[in-house]
Amino acid sequence: xxxxxxxxxxxxxxxxxxxxxxxxxxxxxxxxxxxxxxxxxxxxxxxxxxxxxxxxxxxxxxxxxxxxxxxxxxxxxxxxxxxxxxxxxxxxxxxxxxxxxxxxxxxxxxxxxxxxxxxxxxxxxxxxxxxxxxxxxxxxxxxxxxxxxxxxxxxxxxxxxxxxxxxxxxxxxxxxxxxxxxxxxxxxxxxxxxxxxxxxxxxxxxxxxxxxxxxxxxxxxxxxxxxxxxxxxxxxxxxxxxxxxxxxxxxxxxxxxxxxxxxxxxxxxxxxxxxxxxxxxxxxxxxxxxxxxxxxxxxxxxxxxxxxxxxxxxxxxxxxxxxxxxxxxxxxxxxxxxxxxxxxxxxxxxxxxxxxxxxxxxxxxxxxxxxxxxxxxxxxxxxxxxxxxxxxxxxxxxxxxxxxxxxxxxxxxxxxxxxxxxxxxxxxxxxxxxxxxxxxxx
Ligand SMILES: *Cc1c(COP(=O)(O)O)cnc(C)c1O
Numbered sequence: 268x269x270x271x272x273x274x275x276x277x278x279x280x281x282x283x284x285x286x287x288x289x290x291x292x293x294x295x296x297x298x299x300x301x302x303x304x305x306x307x308x309x310x311x312x313x314x315x316x317x318x319x320x321x322x323x324x325x326x327x328x329x330x331x332x333x334x335x336x337x338x339x340x341x342x343x344x345x346x347x348x349x350x351x352x353x354x355x356x357x358x359x360x361x362x363x364x365x366x367x368x369x370x371x372x373x374x375x376x377x378x379x380x381x382x383x384x385x386x387x388x389x390x391x392x393x394x395x396x397x398x399x400x401x402x403x404x405x406x407x408x409x410x411x412x413x414x415x416x417x418x419x420x421x422x423x424x425x426x427x428x429x430x431x432x433x434x435x436x437x438x439x440x441x442x443x444x445x446x447x448x449x450x451x452x453x454x455x456x457x458x459x460x461x462x463x464x465x466x467x468x469x470x471x472x473x474x475x476x477x478x479x480x481x482x483x484x485x486x487x488x489x490x491x492x493x494x495x496x497x498x499x500x501x502x503x504x505x506x507x508x509x510x511x512x513x514x515x516x517x518x519x520x521x522x523x524x525x526x527x528x529x530x531x532x533x534x535x536x537x538x539x540x541x542x543x544x545x546x547x548x549x550x551x552x553x554x555x556x557x558x559x560x561x562x563x564x565x566x567x568x569x570x571x572x573x574x575x576x577x578x579x580x581x582x583x584x585x586x587x588x589x590x591x592x593x594x595x596x597x598x599x600x601x602x603x604x605x606x607x608x609x610x611x612x613x614x615x616x617x618x619x620x621x622x623x624x625x626x627x628x629x630x631x632x633x634x635x636x637x638x639x640x641x642x643x644x645x646x647x648x649x650x651x652x653x654x655x656x657x658x659x660x661x662x663x664x665x666x667x668x669x670x671x672x673x674x675x676x677x678x679x680x681x682x683x684x685x686x687x688x689x690x691x692x693x694x695x696x697x698x699x700x701x702x703x704x705x706x707x708x709x
Contacts, residue, residue: 268533268535268536268539269324269533269535270533271318271321271325271533271534271535272314272317272318272321272534272570273318273321273521273522273523273524273531273533273534273566273569273570274524274530274531274533275524275570276524276525276526276527276570276611276657276658277291277570277573277657278291278292278311278313278314278570278571278572278573278657279311279313279314279317280292280293280311280313280314280681281311283618283619287617287618288615288616289613289615289616289655291309291311291573291655291681292309292311292312292313292681292682292683292684292685292686293681293682293683293684293685294309294681294684294685294686296309296573296575296615296653296655297615297616297653299575299679299681299686300575300577300615300653302686303677303679303686303688303692304677304692305575305576305577305594305595305653305676306574306575306576306593306594306595306599306676307574307575307676307677307678307679308572308573308574308599308659308663308664308676308677308678308679308690309572309573309574309575309678309679309681310346310568310571310572310660310678310679310680310681310689311571311572311573311681311682312349312571312680312681312682313682313683314570314571315346315349315350315567315568315571315660316349316353318534318566318567318568318570318571319334319350319353319354319355319567320353321533321534321535322334322534322538322561322563322567323353323354324534324535325533325534325535325537325538325539326538326541326542326561328542329538329542329545329556329559331556331557331558331559332558332559332560332561333356333377333558333559333560333561334354334355334356334561334563335355335356335357335358335377335378335379335516335560335561335562336350336355336356336357336358336562336563336564336567336568337358337519337562337563337564337565337567338357338358338359338360338364338367338368338564339358339359339360339364339564339662339665340564340565340567340568340569340660340661340662340665341568341572341660341661341662341663341664341665342359342363342364342367342368342665343367343664343678343689343690344367344370344371344689345680345687345689345690346568346689347367347368347371347373348371348372350567351368351371351372351373351374355377355567356373356374356377356378356379356399357373357377357378357379358378358379358381358519358562358564359378359379359380359381359398360380360381360382361382361389362386362388362389362392365378365380365389365392365393365396365398366392369396375396375397375398375399376397376399377399378396378398378399378400379398379399379400379401379402379426379516379560379562380393380398380400380401380402381402381404381428381477381479381562382404383404383405383449383450383451384404385401385404385408387411387415390408390411390412390415391415391419394415394416394419394421394423395419398423399424400424400425400426400474400516400560401423401424401425401426402425402426402427402428402477402516403425403426403427403428403460403471404428404450404451404452405451405452406456406459406460406463409460409463409464409468409471410468412425412468412470412471413467413468413469413470413471416470416471417470421470422469422470422471422472423470423471423472424472424474425464425471425472425473425474426473426474426475426476426477426514426516426560427451427452427457427460427461427473427475427476427477428450428451428452428477428478428479429451429452429453429454429457429476429477429478429497429500430448430450430451430452430453430454430478431454431478431480431492431493431496431497432454432496433480433489433492433493433496450479451477451478454496454500457500457504458507458508461473461504461508461510462508465508465510473510473512474512474513474514475501475512475513475514475515475516475557475558475560476497476500476501476512476514476515476516477515477516477518477560478493478496478497478516478517478518479517479518479519479520479562480493480518480520481520482519482520482522482564482565483520483522483523483565484520484521484522485522485529485530485531485532487532487536487537487540490517490537490540490541490544491540491543491544493517493518494515494517494541494544494545494548495544495547495548497515497517498515498545498548498549498552498554498557499548499552501513501515501554501557502552502554505554512557513555513557513558514557514558514559514560515545515557515558515559515560516559516560516561516562517541517559517560517561517562518561518562519561519562519563519564519565519566520563520565521534521537521563521565521566522565522566523565523566523569523570523658523661524570524658525608525609525610525611525657525658526609526610526611527611531566534566541559541561545557545559564661565661565662567661568660568661569658569659569660569661569662570657570658570660571660572658572659572660572661572663573655573656573657573658573659573660574595574599574600574655574656574659574663574676575615575653575654575655576593576594576595576653576654576656577593577594577651577652577653577654578591578592578593578614578648578649578650578651578652578653578654579592579593579594579631579650580592580650581626581648581650588626588627588642589624589625589626589627590626590627590629591626591627591628591629591645591648592628592629592630592631593628593629593630593631593639593654594631595630595631595676596629596630596631596632596637596639597630597632597634597636597637597670598630598632598667598668598669598670598671598673598675599663599664599667599675599676600639600656600659600663600666600667601666601667601668602662602663602666603636603638603639603640604634604636604637604638605666609640609641610639610640610656610657610658610659611640611643611656611657611658612628612639612640612643612645612654612655612656612657613645613654613655613657614645614646614648614652614653614654614655615652615653615654615655616652616653617646617647617652618646619646620646621646621647622646622647623644623645623646623647624644624645624646624647624648625642625643625644626642626643626644626645626648627640627641627642627643628640628643628654628656631671631673632670632671632673633671639656640656664676664678664690669693669698672698674692674693674694674695674697674698675690675692675693676692677690677691677692678690
């Protein structure tokens with residue numbers, strides 16, 4: 268079976284050029300660091316498009332499939348344009364994401380709004396901008412959404428988000444489909460929700476069921492189990508309520524390769540499991556194949572992204588670790604401090620394997636937990652060297668903060684030797700922009 272891009276640690280265009288310097292998208296990373304300063308997020312367009320094509324290729328034998336990129340992994344205007352140009356729709360989780368994709372000119376029918384506590388303003392924005400589906404998470408939202416839709420004189424297509432009670436082996440904080448989760452209706456609450464929609468909420472048009480079982484998933488069996496639960500539930504709903512649903516949204520979650528020991532399945536393997544499971548369940552119950560929605564986030568954007576840092580101070584703990592500090596850290600990449608995420612890195616301007624030393628890469632923020640990589644072998648890291656940390660496309664910029672009153676980094680898009688800024692570096696004045704001094708303090 269074919270390999271796919273999510274199984275690679277590095278962007279597909281990564282290479283050492285004739286000077287031994289690291290290059291991505293035909294751009295020398297040392298030059299990018301000089302030109303745009305560090306920390307710097309770099310996105311390789313070729314890798315991003317390759318992943319989208321992996322997905323399309325993997326599912327080409329199933330006609331009724333919709334790819335909805337989970338924007339929360341990385342949502343910027345330029346990224347939205349690229350992903351939309353590949354024919355993908357968008358899974359959005361806030362007014363900010365709705366606004367970003369709307370302003371980028373996305374066909375809003377291909378947008379799906381998720382979240383466990385959507386506000387009246389966000390639901391109204393979704394209806395005003397014509398968002399295609401809203402995945403309703405709970406009873407309060409059913410009532411609110413029906414009222415809002417009625418006030419606009421509209422009917423909205425919805426999914427019911429359910430919790431299929433599947434345990435997957437990923438970090439506690441990125442599990443979402445187990446019984447004790449804040450997300451979605453428990454399966455025992457589905458009947459009540461359907462009766463409300465049928466009898467009272469006439470501005471809601473139920474299209475199907477939605478589940479999302481977690482993130483950074485390497486197992487395939489969990490998708491099989493999830494699909495069987497969703498299809499069985501569709502059949503049960505039709506029998507009990509006479510409501511025919513023909514859509515299932517199976518969420519995202521496919522993992523990526525951060526370090527050598529990570530072995531995520533390929534998109535082709537996942538597609539095979541998903542398609543076979545859908546067919547098997549449908550044949551078992553003798554029903555038509557549903558339209559499938561997928562919401563991949565991490566596996567779309569993670570591998571395309573790297574972060575460049577400049578190495579600064581070092582500390583050798585007597586008889587202990589050697590710390591090497593970089594000019595970024597937990598504010599631009601909170602994942603290691605949030606869930607012990609691991610990364611792979613290389614020095615850009617030195618041959619990869621000479622004079623190796625075991626060091627710990629730490630950030631510049633005032634927290635001892637601000638460590639990017641524990642115990643990595645690097646070729647004699649020195650102040651001024653540029654470090655490239657791989658696989659930072661997902662959940663880095665989108666989770667970044669201004670901790671320690673630092674400016675968020677810039678992001679550049681590289682392709683065939685060209686580099687373009689797609690997010691500007693914040694300035695010192697940007698940091699003050701929302702501050703207000705009341706007149707009595709002046
Ligand atoms: C986060 C999320 C996704 C994307 O998950 P990935 O692991 O990034 O693929 C998809 N659907 C829902 C509902 C989510 O909350």
